[in-house]
Amino acid sequence: MKKRTTVSASISILLAGTLLLSACSDNSGNGNSAANSGGATGSTNTAVNAGADNAGGASTDGAAGAIQAADLSKLPAAAKQRTDTIIVGLTDPSGAFTPYFQQSGYDGNVSSLLYTPLVLVNDKAEPIPGLAEKWEASEDGRTYTFHLRQGLKFSDGSPLTAEDVAFTWTILNDKSYDGDSQVNTLGIKGSDAYKEGKAASIEGIKIADPQTISVTLEKANAAALTTLGGDVLSKAYYGKDYKQGDTGYMKSLSTTPVGTGPYKLVKFTPGQEVRFAANENYYGDKPKTPNFIYKTSEGDTWQYLETGEVDYASFSATQENIDKLKSLGFVNIVPYTPSTYGYLQVNLEHEALKDKKVRQALTYGLDRQSIYVDAAQGAGSIANIPSSPISWAYTEEGINPYKYDLDKAKSLLDEAGWKEGAGGIREKDGKKLTIHYLGSKSKNTDIFIAVAKENYQALGVEFQPEIFADFNSLVSKVEGGDYDLVSFSTPMLTDPSDGLMQFVDGEVKGYSNPKFIELYKKGLETTDIEQRKAIYKEIYQLLNDELPVIFTSYKKSVYAYNARIENLAVSPFYGLAASLPQWSLKDVQ
């Protein structure tokens, strides 16, 4: 759950249509909608894409398991008649379209089409050029220098220079900045003085020439590249009313964005649609389809896909959904794994759970295969480390899979001193072993509770589930410490360190292991991917053994789009924003 991360959160909910939990900044109830576009969001570093030259995710198209449309003649007339516009459903864009200054992931989906970040990432989260054509990091990993492309322009035609980049980083370090960008947590040299009003500018940000800008951090941080490499705000537009210590005026600009992305905003009708048209000042190739619309669609998008009112939708990858999509005949179906992981947060402040053996026993004794794979009809797989399976750092080497093993779980509890007492419930020092579980209301939680109750009963653990319909209430109960286990899912993870944040920043209370902290720091000190891979492998092995949280599952989704769209791909990090400029509409008779 909470934790900072680059980019978005919405993705998890959206896609899943299932695990409500993942709720993001706008949890509300939209969790179970399959509605959205799968998209990137992100107040944070979002990103967008664009990229003509990098086409981040293009590989997914022919990916294993993809199903091609069987019969294009079934294509609804409504879709056929639309020859220059693509429509995609999006749960609830609210109209705050300035990156970094938005609260909802859905607004992030919108701004991801309007802005291109300095640095993009490919499907494995490796950095690739965006507005910056190249960059370098100093030996000590503390200074990053970005070189901008030549001739960049904002959508209003004004030039984009290093001044704009400096302005963006500066305003994010303002005292009154109230968004969730991570730029202000990087510790840019002089940012504290700026925040306190003791300096008129940030010392660590230096403009060498209009195309070159560098930034110096207090300490090395390999994740800084993608965090700093976010969207760029025009100083002339967003900065003309800026006074140090007051960013309130930004609100009045939120519905009239000036961006750098492949599309520009044409019109926003609250509760109905967001219209885009190709941005003629975009640095990459002109988008192949001139118009794009995000249609606000709460809940189910089935009926819109079926009637041809939207061209693209994503669903949880259950067999039932896939069969139903296949029967439509005119959609291509492509599997997709969001960059998140699900876990059970364990209350490490409770005596029983402080013991590693108890946590391991609870993991061995939980039939995760039944809960997350079988009952979910294949729309999930099992997680054992704090990383998404699509990350470059993912590994299964030396990782204990904790296959369901009741005997092993029992013997671990015996070793830990929990002996069976009256009524088959284990006891130690006169206290019963009970687990108070919290979950958000959803079908998956129901499945979890049914199976876990049985599993833990067999293990001699009393299981007391509590379900919340409202995500905020659940979080506040967790913050109050009144729980033993709670189901969460991370927001979208870009850098491998993102998945570890919760163990470092005090989110998971009561976990402190000096070896882990040391490795975590080491992982951020170098930018060399091979070196980092080795470090993260060690971290994953450590956490897999220690289980500060119980890792549960990865979600699986499919996206379905009507087969007249060509060159469609979905990036795990930017959703459809990355490949959208290449989408073209084929003539269908």
Add this chain to the structure above:
Amino acid sequence: MSTYLIRRLSYMILILLAASFLIFSLYALTPGDFISGNIKLTPERKAELREIYGLSKPLMERYLTWMGNALHGDFGYSLAQQKPVLTIFNEYIWNSFLLAVVSTFLTWFIAVVIGVIAAYKQYSWFDTIVMLVIFGAMSIPSFFIGLFLIKIFAVDFHWLPPGGMTTTGSNATGWAYALEVIRHMTLPVAVMTLLGLGSLTRYFRSNMIDVLKQDYIRTARAKGLTERKVLFTHALRNALLPAITLVGFELPALFGGSLIIESIFNWPGIGQLYMKSFGLRDYPLLMGFTMFLAVLTVIGTLLSDILYRVADPRVKL
């Protein structure tokens, strides 16, 4: 009359003040706040943001700040949408109002007609069938009827759109636009009317039956008035009197939006927005909207009292 109004108005202000404090406290005491749901924030950043938004201040201070601003007509900015609360209302409320006003009109009109006929022909085959159908419609959940109608009319036959208020990407203006909206609102209005019809028809039918048994109806008939005149001038007018109380209650409903209908038909209304804002704990928006409904409720009851007086001279205020 004027002393009555003055007394009534001062009560209203007191009631609204008390209501505003109660509502504010309830929202503030609901577990979780606007910050806690954001899964991307670190604990320190959360504390920092609570400071910026003033959520860490004591309840009373927050209330007084809100009230102070509200009295100056400033209802604040929505935390989630970064827009003034009143602007957001203006964007959504009229859509809800459109659905509500059309369906309320249809509901009342149809209920009166059916109620009168059913009462006049009590226990006839018409009466029996109508009551049966109405009970049926009342007992089916709205989401079921809604989804069922979408399946039949939109997905299978393509006669009507499956949801929304306009065709996505449409550039229609003027009459073409009006026609488009009418096509989109047909299904939601039909469902809302169907659901509201039951209780109201029963209400008018039983009122009408009571009235038809009154002495003055017998007198009217004895005078030799036409049956139509007896029914619609003498009987209906008296049968409608108690319904005036209902008119007052309809007022907030006209602007309050309907969560379920708006969700099913993807209608850009305030009901949906309210639910989402509640999930997010978007306090300024929640406060603004709830107070707006409170004001309408109070005005609605005052209105029905005054209307009562206008319609029935026997009532003294």
